[in-house]
Amino acid sequence: MKQVLLSWSSGKDSAWTLHRLLQDHDVQVAGLLTTINETANRVAMHAVRRALLEAQAEALGLPLRVIPLPSPCANLDYERIMSQACRQAVAEGIVAIAFGDLYLTDVRKYREQQLRGTGLEPLFPLWGTPTAELASEMLASGLQAKITCVDPRSLDRSFAGREFDASFLTDLSPHVDPCGENGEFHSFVYNAPEFREPLDIRVGEIVERDGFVFADLLPVV
Numbered sequence: 001m002k003q004v005l006l007s008w009s010s011g012k013d014s015a016w017t018l019h020r021l022l023q024d025h026d027v028q029v030a031g032l033l034t035t036i037n038e039t040a041n042r043v044a045m046h047a048v049r050r051a052l053l054e055a056q057a058e059a060l061g062l063p064l065r066v067i068p069l070p071s072p073c074a075n076l077d078y079e080r081i082m083s084q085a086c087r088q089a090v091a092e093g094i095v096a097i098a099f100g101d102l103y104l105t106d107v108r109k110y111r112e113q114q115l116r117g118t119g120l121e122p123l124f125p126l127w128g129t130p131t132a133e134l135a136s137e138m139l140a141s142g143l144q145a146k147i148t149c150v151d152p153r154s155l156d157r158s159f160a161g162r163e164f165d166a167s168f169l170t171d172l173s174p175h176v177d178p179c180g181e182n183g184e185f186h187s188f189v190y191n192a193p194e195f196r197e198p199l200d201i202r203v204g205e206i207v208e209r210d211g212f213v214f215a216d217l218l219p220v221v
Contacts, residue, residue, distance in 0.1 A: 013126065150185050
């Protein structure tokens with residue numbers, strides 16, 4: 001059986017990639033692989049607190065591999081750190097890394113290039129699926145997510161912190177991808193078919209930073 005790591009962003013596309021992988025009887029998901037900003041101790045770009053990331057892994061019953069990245073992180077540093085992570089994965093019997101990319105060919109080519117010669121095969125289980133269809137599939141399955149980051153050049157800041165649901169999709173303008181594949185928005189999944197139980201979260205402060213609008217998600221205690 002093929003031992004596969006899943007590149008886990010904490011968002012809906014990662015969750016649905018896991019859903020597809022678990023339907024493949026030739027694949028065993030060995031764990032989740034996530035990069036975090038080591039200064040902020042949050043998931044890169046999604047800005048999700050590490051505690052919530054760890055809660056996701058616990059709800060899924062999967063090991064979590066966290067790769068701290070400096071901030072800022074130069075390309076050479078990123079590639080060096082990821083190369084080391086790949087060597088470790090191969091040494092442990094991992095043969096592939098799965099990604100939740102949907103249709104951006106330049107992103108796919110970059111990932112393929114980075115894994116070339118490492119002994120790890122890149123997998124793209126969601127590739128080419130129409131994104132409107134994909135979003136509908138996610139919602140129909142019971143997947144639940146909050147919008148954690150919005151690019152205000154594409155979406156009004158009021159979308160930050162909203163529920164990823166039918167109403168959200170209806171309110172998107174035609175130029176915004178339903179899955180946010182062009183970086184229009186990012187999400188945090190707090191429930192999905194593979195979760196043992198939903199995570200109890202709430203939306204905290206909405207802030208604008210580095211040209212993006214972020215919703216700080218907090219665990220309900």
